[in-house]
Amino acid sequence: MSDHGKNSSQNSGEVPSSGIQRQGDADARIKKISSEILDLVALKGAVSKPGPGVVPCEGKNADKYYRMLHTWSVTPSGSDAVKLDEAVRELKESLPRRGWDIKRYGPDGSANKNVNLVADHDEKKFSVDITSSPKENPPMLIVSVISGCYKVPPGETVEHY
Amino acid sequence: MHGKTGSKPTGGPIDPAADANMLAESLEKQADKANPNPNHHKAVEIADRIAEALEEATIADRKWAPKLRALKADDDLHVSRKDWTDVTKDMRGVRAGADDYLKPPKKGSPKENAAWWEKLSKEQQDDYVALYPASIGGMDGLPAAARDEANRTVLAEAKAKYQLELDKLPPEPRNKYSSVSAGGATSQAYTDEWIAWNKKYGERYRHLKSSLSGMRAIEGRFEATGKEGLPDAYLLGFKPEGHGRAIVANGNPDEAVHQAVYVPGTTANLGDIEKDMDRMKSVWREAQPLTGGAPVSTITWLGYDAPQNVVTDSPSPRYANDGASAFDRFNEGLEASHAGDGSPHRTAIGHSYGTTLIGSAARQGNLNADDVIFAGSPGVQVGSAKEMDVPKGHVWNEEAEGDVVPDIGRYGHGGSQWKMGGGVWLNPSDEEFGAHQLNTGADEWNGRKTEAAHGHSDYWDENTTSLKNQARVVAGRHGDVHLDD
Structure with missing residues (x-):
């Protein structure tokens, strides 16, 4: 039962609103979320470099509304390569302790039947999508963090990067 | 460095090392100060082209000096048709000099274009980007870095040219619509002023x-x-x-x-x-x-x-x-x-x-x-x-x-x-x-x-x-x- 009534700031299917936010602050906030999640990932390996980017809010003026999306990966080294599914399982336990609400856990719709976890943090207004990807090259853990929909302060326009 | 604007013309050749953009500006100012002149727009256009031609010649380095010396628009800032044709002749001269060793394949395949480019020296490649940015920018097979450099030049020049042209257009009339009443109903119609514009x-x-x-x-x-x-x-x-x-x-x-x-x-x-x-x-x-x-x-x-x-x-x-x-x-x-x-x-x-x-x-x-x-x-x-x-x-x-x-x-x-x-x-x-x-x-x-x-x-x-x-x-x-x- 997707209870849309819980969050009063949204209509059915609409991305939650995160209010007015300067882009610099929104950028810093999502990086902090990513950093907190990385701390919970029980894998040693290289972390991908690109930072978060700006994406539009569906159906809203792209000059005034924006979301932050940060996708990153951990490519495990050595013996950790076999622990990808386990890492997702461990996040299923550790994320709720930090206020995350597990929305989905299990094989996703891919041919590889990757283990996938989706969790929302309704207080901080972020969602995270975590997928173990052991069968492609190189094996890695893929993490995507997305924010709610922000509006730029009055007089400003969205900088797209 | 910004040369002789405002000073008395001597009739002698312009120093090609002078800032070409400043030249365009001063030429434009001259054209502006002139009488309401039906050729005003054309003069500005020509001024821009001359500045461009001079700029291109200036960017190409000392090797082209003989051509540059021949590039002598007189400096009285009155843009005559002769000045313009002199530039055209001179640019042809510059390009003619280049043609002997800078010949891309005519309608070459991307592979042929790539092979041609690779045979050029770095200096020749730089010259080509400077002289023919539009061609180089659109040439499939050439390295991305070269196409990028060429196209950025085309973009910068186009932006300046378009902005200049836009600035010269009469502005859009503010009164675009007016209310038209007929038979008790009111509707919007374009003003005559706007329609004409x-x-x-x-x-x-x-x-x-x-x-x-x-x-x-x-x-x-x-x-x-x-x-x-x-x-x-x-x-x-x-x-x-x-x-x-x-x-x-x-x-x-x-x-x-x-x-x-x-x-x-x-x-x-x-x-x-x-x-x-x-x-x-x-x-x-x-x-x-x-x-x-x-x-x-x-x-x-x-x-x-x-x-x-x-x-x-x-x-x-x-x-x-x-x-x-x-x-x-x-x-x-x-x-x-x-x-x-x-x-x-x-x-x-x-x-x-x-x-x-x-x-x-x-x-x-x-x-x-x-x-x-x-x-x-x-x-x-x-x-x-x-x-x-x-x-x-x-x-x-x-x-x-x-x-x-x-x-x-x-x-x-x-x-x-x-x-x-x-x-x-x-x-x-x-x-x-x-x-x-x-x-x-x-x-x-x-x-x-x-x-x-x-x-x-x-x-x-x-x-x-x-x-x-x-x-x-x-x-x-x-x-x-x-x-x-």
Whole structure:
């Protein structure tokens, strides 16, 4: 039962609103979320470099509304390569302790039947999508963090990067 | 350094080392101060061209000194026709000198162009970029860095020229509408003033404004480089005339292991290029983390005249057929200019009418792609995935409910009613076509279809699911793609 009534700031299917936010602050906030999640990932390996980017809010003026999306990966080294599914399982336990609400856990719709976890943090207004990807090259853990929909302060326009 | 503006003319030759832009300004001021002169606009135009010619000559270095010395417009700042023809003669002289060793293949293939370029010395290459930026910028097969440098020059010059021209146009009358009352009803009508202005200047005005908007968006992309790891932008094609051309790459394709080339659809034009550039920026950010460090380059390819009117133009296959060969050539060029051994993994992505072009490109020539993604396709001119020039299992189709709505505009949710005029092509969404059908996020739960929900989270919508899937194909992680089951 997707209870849309819980969050009063949204209509059915609409991305939650995160209010007015300067882009610099929104950028810093999502990086902090990513950093907190990385701390919970029980894998040693290289972390991908690109930072978060700006994406539009569906159906809203792209000059005034924006979301932050940060996708990153951990490519495990050595013996950790076999622990990808386990890492997702461990996040299923550790994320709720930090206020995350597990929305989905299990094989996703891919041919590889990757283990996938989706969790929302309704207080901080972020969602995270975590997928173990052991069968492609190189094996890695893929993490995507997305924010709610922000509006730029009055007089400003969205900088797209 | 800023020379002799305002001082008495001597009739002697101008110092070519003087700042050419300052010269244009002073020439313009002279023209302005002159009487209301029916040739005012022309004078300014000529002034601009002279400054350009002088600038080009100045940029080329001392080796060209003999030609420069011959370049003697007299310095009395009155722009005579003779001055202009002198410049034309001189530029011909400069180019004639260049011709003996700077000869690109006439109508060469991208491979031939690449071979020619490689034979030139670095100095010769630099000269060529400086003297023929438009040619070099559009030459498939040449390294991305050279095309980028050339096209940025074309962009800068076009921007200046367009802005100058726009500034000279009479401004749009503020009183555009007036109320007209008749028989108790009031309606809006255009004012006579506006109608007269629009008849004479409207089309040109709108073209200049639109192109300048696109140019600013491209410059905005240049400025965004480095922000949160956004890679260098490479301008691989640029033309402001007509609906415009813009080919913008994120990351150097010549160094990339994975490339994506995206063909936008109906109404795509230079003025609106920002949206189409943003799409590929997002794909880059999603795909780059998935390759274990292997570089990714995503390219927005507005290299054709897209149909501008959904109602009248889109059903015509003409746009796709005309642009298809340009697309094939472009990809051939990417092959030829790629550094190192081995071929990059290339994904062609089409949106809406862009898919039709890709289909046409596969039909007419060699698509030169390893994977093809169709998003919101109205039809691709071929009846099966097999004809798409890619290995079996490498055609991916995304069709979301009402996805073609943005293109149809006021036609609303009429996706199924929109068929390619005159043809009975299978749509890639048809099972018979044989493409992988990608999940676009709609979920079935308890018998109710929850739209655009990913695991009951409201944060993930159709766009983000689509983005993720595209990224997985682009990064070569085919087994990770979310399929529609």
